[in-house]
Amino acid sequence: MSDLPRKAVTRTAKLAALPLGFAGRATWGLGKRIGGRSAELVAREVQQRTADQLFKTLGELKGGAMKLGQALSVFESALPEEVAGPYRAALTKLQEAAPPLPAHTxxxxxxxxxxxxxxxxxxxxxxxxxxxxxxGQVHRGVWHDGREVAVKVQYPGAGEALLSDLAQLSRFARLLGPLVPGMDIKPLIKEMRDRVAEELDYELEARSQREHAAEFADDPDVVIPGVVHQGDQVLVTEWIDGIPLADVIADGTKEQRDRAGQLLARFLFSGPARTGLLHADPHPGNFRLLPPAAEAEESNPDGSDTPDGSGDPGGSGAPGLLSKEGASAGAWRLGVLDFGTVDRLPGGLPGTIGGSLRMTLEGNAAAVYGLLREEGFVKESVDLEPDEVLDYLLPIIEPAQVEEFTFSRGWLRDQAARIADPRSPAHQLGRQLNLPPSYLLIHRVTLSTIGVLCQLGAAVRLRDELEAWLPGFVPEAERPAEGPEEAEEAGEADG
Known part of the structure; x- marks a missing residue:
């Protein structure tokens, strides 16, 4: 059978070979250095060979292996440019594609x-x-009532494969650490294992998607496809056309990248406020940039395809839209796919996040430290200097200090290097901070979204979104009565 490799022994053997390969390349690199090649050049070759093997294996196995690859792919911006170059093509490929199941399966x-x-x-x-x-994989179809649909079919044996892969990957998580400086891979893998049941439950996914679709039904900026049919291992949703975010990252205009970045930030913070749910899988494969509604209708009256005939809701690219003339870039919309992983936040994002960000911007070290200790970010057994904690946090929240911030790979690399360098005060302090379990997924989603914004190189008015949607960021006494609704109107004006 040529589909998803399900036998545990086969999958385990493929994954177990990875650390051996890493070790082999390290030995090969040592030999090269002894032979006179520069250490920097040899290290780059070793990392390129490592990336080639790692992502080829992850893509072939799908399951948890590929899921980890997708999670890591949004952090490629944190890698030094000379290392990131060879990685980028393999990483981006994982965001959008993998070897498909045969039709008979x-x-x-x-x-x-x-x-x-x-x-x-x-x-x-x-x-x-x-x-x-x-x-799973997505097929395009036309439902019996004439609606174009995306048919998501779960791989046979996907649950078994997910658990097997993640158990194996966790055994050599430390070897993957150099791929994302400053990030501990093991908690990421553990969190993925904890959420396997949710990921496989298409009924739960359909419910989350319906809630988002209902809330964003008339939204001018965000498009959520409706659920058409849901069954065990099969989910049918409305098809939406648009440019995969990976294509915007690679070939989009500055206006398109800025617009995509602004809407991505808006969705990150407005989603929990409006639905009580946090979309928790923010890699570029789950987002589309859609043309303005009226323009799409005019160019495509039958709704059957994109203007250039390369339509795609949940799948391949629509590069023709990237150069489509006459489009008002500011009015492009964000299409959001895949609600298999969500965090349930009935009250929206915790007020602690907004409060601590606001007090950090105000330079109130004692209040920030007290709030972090109260929420468990600083354990009772640890004593830190409040001013040092403030110095640690300020560079991270730099995007919220200004009216508009341009996210970039260089900025993210600087942040990663500052925290990853064992000799730096930031690294030493970071090791003493604690991340409470209830914040794990929020933390990962935020980091992942920042990673995508840096890939886009987007100029984003982040503070606008924080003020509109993040509880605690604006003191209640200063918040307008309408709050988020006013922000929505501002969003329309922005378009």
């Missing part, structure tokens, strides 16, 4: 989960997938 899943007459549900169904991801 997909048909078998549909027959088992929808019924032997599954074809009666569709006027059209494309056997070639438009996208393949970590636990």
């Amino acid at each position: 997909v048909h078998a899943v549909l027959a088992e989960r929808i019924g032997e007459d599954w074809r009666d549900c569709f006027l059209e169904f494309e056997d070639k997938p438009s996208a393949a991801a970590s636990i």
Whole structure:
């Protein structure tokens, strides 16, 4: 069977070979250095070979292996440019594609989960997938009522594969550490393991997507496709056309990259405030940049495809839109896909985050330190200097200090280097801070979103979004009665 490698022994063998390969390349590199090659040049070659093997294996295995690869891919901006260059193509490829399941396997899943007459549900169904991801792949079709749809089919054995992969990967997590300086990979893998059941539950995913779709139904900036049909291992949603964010990162205009960045930041903070849910899988493969609604309608009255005929909701690119003339870049919208991983935050993001950010900007070291200690970020057994904690935090929140901040790979590399260097005071202090479990997913999503903003090189008015949507950032006495609704109007004006 040529589909998802399910036998634990096969998958474990492929993953177990990775650390051996890393060690082999280190030995090869030592030999090269002895032979007279410069250490810097040899290190670069070793890392390139490591990246080639790592992401080739992760992509082939799908499951938890590929999921980790996608999670790591948003952090490539933190790598030194001479190292990131060879990584970038492999990382970006993981964000959008993986070897697909053969058609006969997909048909078998549909027959088992929808019924032997599954074809009666569709006027059209494309056997070639438009996208393949970590636990499933997406096919384009036309539902029996004429709506264009994206049909998400879960890989057979995906749950077993996820758990097996993540258990194996956690055994050599420290070897993956150099891929993302300053980030501990092991908690990331543990959190993924803890959420496997949610990821596989398409009923839960459909519920989360319906809640988002209902809340954002009339939103001028964010588009959430509606759920058409949900079954065990099969999820059918409305198809949306647009440019994959990876294509915007690679080829988008400055206006498109800035607009995508602004809307990504807006969705990160407005989503929890409006739905009580945090979309927790913010890699570029889950976002699309859509043209203005009226323009899309005019260029595409039958709704069947994008203006250049390369439509794509949940899958491949629509590069023709990147150079489409006459488009008002400020009015582009953000399409959001894949609600398999969400964090449930009934009250929105914790007020502690907004409060501590505000007090850090105000330079109130004692108040920041007291709040962090109260929430468990500083353990009772640890004593730190409040001013040193403030010095540690200030560079991180630099984007909120100004009216508009341009995110860049260079800025993120500087932050990563500052925290990763064992000799730096920031590294020493960071080791003494604690991340409470309830903040783990919020922390990862925020870091991942910042990683994508840096890939975009977007100029973003982050402070506007924090003031509109983040509880505690604006003191209640100063917050307008309408709050987020006013921000929405501002968003329309911004468009």
